[in-house]
Amino acid sequence: MNTPLSAGFADPVTDSQHCFRAVLEAMSRPGTALRAGAAHPPPGLSRAAAAVLLSLVDHETQLWLDPAGEAAWDWIAFHCGAPRTADLAGAPFAMALRLPNLSGLNPGTHEMPETSTTVIAEVASLSAGHRYRLSGPGLRVPKVIAVDGLPDDFVESWRRNHALYPCGVDLILCAGDMLTALPRSVAIEEA
Amino acid sequence: MKGYNFAYLDEQTKRMIRRALLKAVAIPGHQVPFGSREMPLPYGWGTGGIQVTAAVLGASDVLKVIDQGADDTTNAVSIRRFFARTAGVRTTTVTTEATVIQTRHRIPETQLRENQIIVYQVPQPEPLYRLEPSRIETRRMHALSDYGLMHVKLYEDIARYGQISISYDYPVLVNQRYLMSPSPIPAFDNPKMHMMPALQLFGAGREKRIYAIPPWTEVRSLDFEDHPFRAINAPHPCGLCGATDSYLDEVITDDRGGRMFVCSDTDHCSERQVAGHVGADGWREAAQ
Numbered sequence: 001m002n003t004p005l006s007a008g009f010a011d012p013v014t015d016s017q018h019c020f021r022a023v024l025e026a027m028s029r030p031g032t033a034l035r036a037g038a039a040h041p042p043p044g045l046s047r048a049a050a051a052v053l054l055s056l057v058d059h060e061t062q063l064w065l066d067p068a069g070e071a072a073w074d075w076i077a078f079h080c081g082a083p084r085t086a087d088l089a090g091a092p093f094a095m096a097l098r099l100p101n102l103s104g105l106n107p108g109t110h111e112m113p114e115t116s117t118t119v120i121a122e123v124a125s126l127s128a129g130h131r132y133r134l135s136g137p138g139l140r141v142p143k144v145i146a147v148d149g150l151p152d153d154f155v156e157s158w159r160r161n162h163a164l165y166p167c168g169v170d171l172i173l174c175a176g177d178m179l180t181a182l183p184r185s186v187a188i189e190e191a
Numbered sequence: 192m193k194g195y196n197f198a199y200l201d202e203q204t205k206r207m208i209r210r211a212l213l214k215a216v217a218i219p220g221h222q223v224p225f226g227s228r229e230m231p232l233p234y235g236w237g238t239g240g241i242q243v244t245a246a247v248l249g250a251s252d253v254l255k256v257i258d259q260g261a262d263d264t265t266n267a268v269s270i271r272r273f274f275a276r277t278a279g280v281r282t283t284t285v286t287t288e289a290t291v292i293q294t295r296h297r298i299p300e301t302q303l304r305e306n307q308i309i310v311y312q313v314p315q316p317e318p319l320y321r322l323e324p325s326r327i328e329t330r331r332m333h334a335l336s337d338y339g340l341m342h343v344k345l346y347e348d349i350a351r352y353g354q355i356s357i358s359y360d361y362p363v364l365v366n367q368r369y370l371m372s373p374s375p376i377p378a379f380d381n382p383k384m385h386m387m388p389a390l391q392l393f394g395a396g397r398e399k400r401i402y403a404i405p406p407w408t409e410v411r412s413l414d415f416e417d418h419p420f421r422a423i424n425a426p427h428p429c430g431l432c433g434a435t436d437s438y439l440d441e442v443i444t445d446d447r448g449g450r451m452f453v454c455s456d457t458d459h460c461s462e463r464q465v466a467g468h469v470g471a472d473g474w475r476e477a478a479q
Contacts, residue, residue: 013202014197020205025390027213113221114215114221165368183218
């Protein structure tokens with residue numbers, strides 16, 4: 001009945017440092033697509049999303065898991081040990097197979113904007129698809145990125161998220177073994 | 192090194208610091224609380240910077256550590272050795288070779304690059320602490336972007352002394368939103384933070400706060416239209432390399448009033464000397 005779990009990181013110390021630096025770099029220079037490192041993912045999750053979970057989530061952080069990704073839960077529970085929450089609006093981390101409506105997430109408070117949700121979301125591609133123009137801290141000049149798999153109303157829902165600054169949610173987008181990040185500080189338009 | 196995890200900290204602690212760092216980068220200039228650990232050296236010796244460095248450092252990084260610009264002072268030498276022993280990383284004194292630079296109270300003179308990270312050691316992360324002792328109050332002031340108190344302090348300086356009398360830890364406004372302590376770097380270094388290509392991370396161990404400035408971010412030193420910010424430096428060239436554009440330390444050379452001014456950035460000064468630049472004191476020494 002139970003299928004064996006795939007391994008997490010082959011070398012947890014090196015691999016999680018590598019993945020963290022990719023996320024840090026992507027968060028510092030929004031929209032930069034980087035390789036996330038080598039994790040063996042559970043069913044339903046990309047290698048990049050698995051690596052991000054292994055690097056950032058543990059018993060101290062509640063995790064909301066997309067019901068569509070149920071098959072990955074045993075793996076996450078075993079490797080990360082994160083307590084699961086069904087309350088998307090209160091979760092510090094959310095693992096989504098499709099980006100949920102951002103207005104339903106925790107944007108933090110003005111005194112503690114760092115308590116907002118970090119959404120790890122699967123997308124189809126970080127190199128082709130709909131084009132977005134990013135500007136803000138981390139970008140010397142506006143940057144155009146192509147992402148396939150974000151909701152049709154993403155630009156509008158991001159505009160509302162960005163308007164909450166310094167509150168707002170931060171996104172880590174994953175496709176295959178690539179990731180990128182969109183911090184709340186970045187402004188996004190159609191390109 | 193046996194008996195320790197890579198870069199000393201355990202993985203759970205690193206994950207906690209890494210989560211704080213990512214939020215700090217997403218909210219430039221905002222102080223994020225973190226569970227600062229006890230380190231094998233006392234608070235005040237750079238425990239915040241060390242924890243941030245330990246959380247970002249990888250085996251392929253090249254680490255440089257400076258203390259007041261110098262690579263060869265006690266604090267810099269001990270921290271460099273700490274990471275050479277616990278992480279086995281390559282260390283350097285050359286600014287351009289380093290991928291991670293931990294600093295106490297200076298920014299190198301050499302302009303930093305896109306793929307570098309500079310980690311500041313911060314004694315007091317709260318820029319308003321001399322004006323408002325309550326953390327609860329200052330947190331509210333940051334939430335409301337209520338920085339009038341700091342402007343009054345700068346105004347009173349001008350009324351009393353004719354100029355703003357802050358020469359180090361000069362407050363800055365980051366991304367037009369958060370008032371931030373740049374750590375006790377000289378005001379001379381403040382302009383280097385503006386639109387810096389490198390990522391800037393700040394760690395305060397005793398005060399348990401982490402904050403950050405992403406690359407290419409606006410960092411403005413507070414001032415007034417009729418009293419614009421001015422970086423102050425000793426009006427001398429460096430005695431050893433003759434540089435006129437670097438930050439200078441005054442060094443007492445004897446008990447008869449002898450003194451010289453030398454670059455505080457030792458790497459910058461020695462690179463210039465190797466390239467053939469000589470200052471007045473260098474010529475005198477050569478003549479003797």
